[in-house]
Amino acid sequence: MSMNSNEVRCLIAGGAGCLGTNLARRLLDQGAQVDVVDNLSTGRQANVDQLSRHPNFGFIKMDIADPAICRRLQRRRYSHVYNLACPTGVPNIKRLGEQMLMASSAGTLNLLKITRRCKAKYLFASTAEAYGDPDVFPQPETYVGRVDPVGPRSPYEEGKRFGEALTRFWGGKYGIEVRIVRIFNTYGxxxxxxxxxxxxxxxxxxxxxxxxxxxxxxxxxxxFLHVDDLVNGLLTVVEKGVSGEVYNVGGDxxxxxxxxxxxxxxxxxxxxxxxxxxxxxxxxxxxxxxxxxxxxxxxxxxxxxxxxxxxxxxxxxxxxxxxLPARLSAPRTGGTAARRSRAIGCSPPRHEPDGRPQYDLDGSQRVAGHKHRILVHGRAAALHRRTRQQQGRRDPSRHQGRRCRGRHSRA
Incomplete structure (x- = not known):
């Protein structure tokens, strides 16, 4: 793809990472002007320093989820927008999960607004993780995946799936040329x-x-796929791909x-x-x-x-x-409730003389001895220590008279 700096100006979000750095270097070698936006959450300043030696390169340290990015770049006219911005890696999910979600949602929306204003071509870099935990190998683009929207990896997976949906919707509604690429294992x-x-x-x-x-x-x-081959795939999809379509790019x-x-x-x-x-x-x-x-x-x-x-x-x-304390795990006699209680190591629930269960003011069922309260939610069971003083606060009627006398005496 031949080009010169007067014809092509590219915006690469997330350009300080591995893929963005190699894509920027390729575009600069082909004569394009390249602006990189990255907040360096997982990108490397060393990659930016290498690219900054080129006269057609510009760097903006900014989060694409910040609405100010639209105002900052409103006067620049881009022919291509590459959205590669999102923290990656399983160890980063717990630490940067919120940034993953915001980059793929609010960040994608901001870049689509810039793309629409510039009438540029837009590429959204998605991931093979969009297929979730697949049971089809290899995965074709028509495979819808086997996903868990609230699983431990959902901040990354669901963020990318939302970014894909937003990209395709905006492409159809506003007539923008958009492409989606799901990237598999890459190195380089x-x-x-x-x-x-x-x-x-x-x-x-x-x-x-x-x-x-x-x-x-x-x-x-x-x-595995070398990053040079991945860059070739991205450029091919941008120039020859069909707008609104999804493309898998990976090794075979x-x-x-x-x-x-x-x-x-x-x-x-x-x-x-x-x-x-x-x-x-x-x-x-x-x-x-x-x-x-x-x-x-x-x-x-x-x-x-x-x-x-x-x-x-x-x-x-x-x-x-x-x-657990031995007295909580001691065998007890009783019916089904007692057997269930022994299975999780606590006392059975208390009941009224007529057989109805007893409940505290907060709605939890009382257990024998008034020493512990059990909360059962699904398969999770948590025991909470409760002192006599706390029990008094939960039942105001126990000390109501004493507090009233105290107030009258102070008066």
């Missing part, structure tokens, strides 16, 4: 050493001389994690130990579900991962139950 220059994806992890540990853990038996497969050659580790060692000439870790430790480290690998046997591995997760959950619950 400008990746952060702190990136928690498999290839940066391997390289970082090899350079530091640390063991490289491989979870499971290492036969799980992945596909499967490789086991064990073979990947051998390839990385051979390419770098570095040596390191290759310890194998249990799958349950992988589940714990991922702080959520572990994505199944590509291949026909992925369903079996997913089933084993779920079993391992269930065993880990039961172990944690057993440790929690063993830490």
């Amino acid at each position: 220059p400008a990746m952060s050493p702190k990136d928690q994806r498999v290839i940066p992890q391997m390289l970082t540990r090899l350079i530091a001389g640390q063991p490289v853990p491989i979870y499971g038996d290492g036969t799980q497969t992945r596909t 050659e499967q490789i086991t994690v064990r073979d990947l580790f051998a390839t990385v060692k051979k390419a770098t000439g570095l040596r390191a130990k290759q310890p194998f870790a249990s799958i349950s430790s992988k589940i714990t480290a991922a702080a959520g579900r572990t994505r199944p690998s590509f291949g026909p046997s992925a369903g079996g591995r997913t089933s084993r991962w779920k079993q391992a997760s269930a065993r880990a959950t039961r172990t944690c619950f057993a440790r929690w139950a063993s830490s």
